[in-house]
Amino acid sequence: MIANELNPVATTILHATLDFPARFGLDLLDDIKRWGDQIVSQVEEEMLDVTPCSPLPxxxxxxxxxxxxxxxxxxxxxxxxxxxxxxxxxxxxxxxxxxxxxxxxxxxxxxxxxxxxxxxxxxxxxxxxxxxxxxxxxxxxxxxxxxxxxxxxxxxxxxxxxxxxxxxxxxxxxxxxxxxxxxxxxxxxxxxxxxxxxxxxxxxxxxxxxxxxxxxxxxxxxxxxxxxxxxxxxxxxxxVEAKRRLDENWSRWENADLIPTETILTGSKTAARACARWRWR
Ligand SMILES: C[S@@+](CC[C@H](N)C(=O)[O-])C[C@H]1O[C@@H](n2cnc3c(N)ncnc32)[C@H](O)[C@@H]1O
Ligand SMILES: [Zn+2]
Structure with a gap:
């Protein structure tokens, strides 16, 4: 199978959903569960203070x-x-x-x-x-x-x-x-x-x-x-906590090229109105 994809996230998803299951079959299942659970619990713990769940209204x-x-x-x-x-x-x-x-x-x-x-x-x-x-x-x-x-x-x-x-x-x-x-x-x-x-x-x-x-x-x-x-x-x-974490890590993340700070070239939708308010449809 041959595919071409520009975006690294989409590339990873294509590997994980099309290529690996076809190549490794059910043998992969236990590994995916184990590593998936580990990542989810680690991320949940680290993100707890910036992704609060509130009492039901x-x-x-x-x-x-x-x-x-x-x-x-x-x-x-x-x-x-x-x-x-x-x-x-x-x-x-x-x-x-x-x-x-x-x-x-x-x-x-x-x-x-x-x-x-x-x-x-x-x-x-x-x-x-x-x-x-x-x-x-x-x-x-x-x-x-x-x-x-x-x-x-x-x-x-x-x-x-x-x-x-x-x-x-x-x-x-x-x-x-x-x-x-x-x-x-x-x-x-x-x-x-x-x-x-x-x-x-x-x-x-x-x-x-x-x-x-x-x-x-x-x-x-x-x-x-x-x-x-x-x-x-x-x-x-x-x-406030999310902003504090961003400020604290800004230069490190910028050096690692994790924050897109480059200028968007004129013509690449630069004239489009930025979304002033997000709306769920
Ligand atoms: C509708 S998404 C499809 C995502 C994924 N490839 C899939 O099949 O599920 C369109 C994708 O086309 C990719 N794309 C756009 N221009 C491209 C190009 N010139 N070469 C390779 N991929 C490109 C984008 O990165 C985007 O992820
Ligand atoms: Zn007034």
Missing amino acids: ETERQKLERVVRGEPELMRLYGQTEHDQNGILYCRMVKCPSCGGEAPLLNSFWLSKAGGDMWGVKVVPQTDKTVTFEVYEAPGGRGPNGENPEDATVSRGVGQCAHCRQAISGDEIKAQARGESRHGTWWDRVYAVHAVRMEPKMDARGRPQRYATGERAGEIKTGKVKFFRPPTAKDEAAL
Whole structure:
């Protein structure tokens, strides 16, 4: 078999999924399991402080409770923390020139519109001129309290302050981006986390389905449930720790050519708009 691949990651995957199984067959299986488990547990341990799993939000706990009909053992198994994080969503923050408040710039309050899984985010202004964020489900295009995810705090380059509702001009936003405004320099802030929890599959009698045969015989069958939640103090601490690790290792990683710092040549998508906010579809 002959293949040509430019990308080292894709090359490794092709070797591992096409070439090695054909060449070594089932003999490889035990080695793969052993080394795979070792790598996973080592990476999990090292990454624990920068990839936190948070307690399930109350709304997700209640959804689970309905599915498992309040069964305490299943609540203990699946109702504690999320299983994984799928994405961390950031927005730009500017200082409002009118009131000095912290103003997030979101060009839409939609978090997801994918296949009926509709979620929005709400900016909640605080009396100390900061903001917090809440998430909500918007099944019919509206949140439970009439929130409209089509709303935004920035439109055509002009912002709107979440506190005093005054417009924040495009020139002011650009000045804060360049660090040339007397009101402040813009910064990034996490406004939502896309997380995953596990949920047991239930049978018609309200009991968890189990594998009947195979290696996993007896184990409960589970599925993944994706949800959004607002960031927690733990998430913020993890990002601070990640930044600290990056700064600490920067020169070593740069010398090892692990950080791409080279200029991207003009024409290689340099004119494409950088993704201001990540969106899950
Ligand atoms: C859709 S992915 C396929 C990945 C993998 N080769 C596979 O078959 O699963 C397309 C791949 O084409 C590779 N590629 C693009 N230009 C190439 C080139 N000139 N020579 C070799 N590989 C190239 C990219 O690195 C990318 O991984
Ligand atoms: Zn304001």
